């Protein structure tokens with residue numbers, strides 16, 4: 001493949017160390033480089049604290065990098081994002097409930113996205129468009145009149161997705177987007193993401209600590225450890241013949257967890 005939608009090259013992110021008199025900085029991400037091709041799902045895996053979310057936040061523009069260059073659709077990604085870039089790169093977070101405004105009905109949540117980005121808002125009355133946006137993620141029309149607290153975790157995550165998709169993004173960054181869901185609901189949302197990739201020709205950067213989930217969804221896998229990328233390959237390569245000791249340890253740990261669950 002030679003059609004990168006997103007490139008990240010030499011990303012470095014540091015944070016101030018709390019209470020440090022010498023203004024020391026902690027290096028959260030160091031020299032991270034990756035690409036996401038058009039219509040590709042790339043997973044970033046690694047244990048807690050390895051820097052996955054920090055990379056995701058840089059891509060979406062929520063976190064400034066100390067160094068590194070990112071491009072999107074062939075053009076440099078500026079630290080200060082244009083509305084068009086904010087629309088084209090959408091993020092879906094781990095906790096579906098806390099990422100939705102509890103005081104807004106679902107229909108208003110989707111509608112608000114269009115108010116913020118009128119360039120992709122449907123013409124005319126929105127009610128039908130809202131029902132269609134909900135149907136795209138497998139939700140019934142009556143969900144439009146409910147509040148997030150009246151929905152299950154899986155339904156809330158579908159609403160987050162509907163809001164993101166309403167903006168016709170080119171890239172969706174999923175940060176542990178199915179981690180908070182029950183296993184059966186997880187599988188449904190994963191199936192939906194895989195389907196949307198095909199129907200919407202979406203690209204995804206899929207952040208997860210769960211190798212089982214990653215195996216189901218990713219075309220390629222990037223493995224992070226202590227802020228650095230230690231291995232990268234197709235999902236088949238990484239899962240069947242991991243090259244790095246750390247990846248092997250992650251896979252062994254995942255297998256042990258599986259065994260405990262059976």
Ligand SMILES: Nc1ncnc2c1ncn2[C@@H]1O[C@H](COP(=O)(O)OP(=O)(O)OP(=O)(O)O)[C@@H](O)[C@H]1O
Nearest residue numbers: 015016028046047048049050051052053054055209
């Ligand atoms: N705003 C911040 N201020 C200070 N340190 C931070 C900040 N955000 C992240 N860090 C630190 O940077 C490191 C990487 O964090 P990050 O959240 O990117 O890891 P992660 O791999 O996504 O972990 P998890 O799976 O637990 O979310 C961690 O040590 C974290 O404590």
